[in-house]
Amino acid sequence: MLELKGLSKHFGGVRAVDGLDFAVKKGEIVGLIGPNGSGKSTTVNLICGVFPVTSGTIAFGAHDITKAPPHQCLSLGIARTFQNIRLFNELTVWQNLWVAQNSAKHRKERGFLGRWAGGRGQARRSVERYLEFSALAAKRDELAGNLSFGEQRRLELARALAAEPDLLLLDEPAAGMNSEEVGQLADRIRSLKGQGKTVVLVEHVMELVMGVTERIAVLNFGRKIAEGTPAEIQANQAVREAYLGTGAKI
Template identity: 45%
Template sequence: MTAPALETRGLTLRYGGVTALESVDLVVRPHTIHALIGPNGAGKTSFINVCSGSASATAGTVSVGGRTRRARRPSDVARCGLARTFQNLQLFAEATVLENVLIGAEAQNGVGPLASLLGTPRARRSGRAAREAALAAIEFVGLAAERDHVAGALPYGKQRLLEIARALATDPAVVLLDEPGAGFNPQEKQELADLVRAIRDRGAAVLLVEHDMPLVMGVADRISVLNFGTLIAEGTPTEVANDPAVVDAYLGTDATEGLAS
C-alpha cells in the first residue's frame, strides 16, 4: 500500500485563546483530487499554512509522501514534495512566464551556486532538463503562446494558470490549490476543472481548497468539510452532499440547490 501523499494527525493550531484547528486528521491519497471545503473562518487557510510550513502547529504532525517532518520553513516542506498556489497571487511579476516556471523547475535540482556559476557538465545537463520541464509545464496549463510575456502583464486568469504551472514544475507529490477558481467565469471554471483532473492523471495528488460548490462537486474524488476548526464530514461528493450534518451546519439551502443542478 502506498503512503498517503499528504497526511495530518491530530493537527491543532491555537493563537492565544483562539482555536483555528482542533485535532484534524486528514489523508490525501495519491492520484486523488481531495477537496477541502468549509465556510469562511472554518480554518481552511490555517490548515494550508500549517501544511505548507508557513505556520507551526501547536500539536500534531504533517507528513508529505510518507515523510513526517518538523515544520521549520516552507522550503523544507516543498522539498518533501508539496507544492502550492496562493489565493492572493505570488508571482515573480517582473519575470517572464518561462522564467517564473524555470525558477520552480530548477529550485530542487541540487545544482549549487558554484556549479551553476562555473557551468559544470552536470549543471548544464540539469539546466537543460529544468528548461524542458518548465516548457512542458507551460504547455500543460496552456500558456505556450505567452511563454515570453511578462508575468505581471498577463490577464488575471492566466496568472492563476501560471502559478499552477510553476508549482507543477517542482514535480510535486501533492499540489495544494488555494481557491484556484476565484474570479473565474463559468467557462474558465470548466477549463480549470479539466486542468485539475489532468494534474491528477499526470500523477500528483491535489488538495483543492475552493468555495465554488458546483466546481468542487464536479471534480473532487473525496471531500473533507471543516467547520470551526474541526472536520465534520468526509466522503465522496454524494456522501458529503447527503450528509445531514453538512447540509444543516454548512451548505444551507442555496448550495444544496447548486448541487442539484
C-alpha cells in the same frame, strides 16, 4: 501519503484549526471545503510550514514535516498555489517557471552548480512543458504582472507543477473565475490525476469540487464535521447546517 494527526493551530484565543485528523492517499483528488474562516487555508499553510503548528503532527510519506520550513516541504515534493495569487510580477512568465525548479528530484538530476547556473537544457525542457500545459507559450516573455487574471491563475498552477511535486495543494484556484474558466481548470486538475499527482483542493466553488474530487472533507470552526464522497457530502445534514444554518431545508 499525507497524514495530519490532531493538528491544531491557535492564534491567541482563536482556534483556527482544532484537532484535525485527515489523511490523503497517493493518487487521490481530495476536496477540503467549509464556510469562510473554517480553517481551510490555515490547514494548507500548516502543511507547507508557513506557520508553526500549535500541536499535532504532519507526516508526508516517511517524513515527519511538522516542523519543516516551506522550501524543505517543496523539496520533498509538496507544491502549492495561493488563495490570492502570488506570482513574481517583475519576472517574466518564463522566469517564474524557471525559479520554481528546486525539488530534491531537480537537485539530484542537475547537481549543485547545474541547478543554479547551468543545467539549463533540462530546466528549459521542463519550463516548455508547463508553458504548454498552461497555454501560456505565446506569453513567455511577458512580465507576469501584465497577465490577465485568468492567465495569472494558470501561471501560478504551472509554477507549482514546474517543481514536479507529488502532492499539490490548491488554495481556492477557481476564485474569481467564470464558469468557462472553471471548466478548463477542472479538465486540468483531472489531467493531473493521469500524471500520478495527488491533489488537495481547497475551494468554495462547488461546481469544481463536486466535479473533480473523489472524496471531500468538510471543516467548520477548525474541526472536521464530515468526510465522504461528493454525493454523501451533498446529502449530509451537518454540512448543510454549517453552510446554511440550523434548521435549513433545501
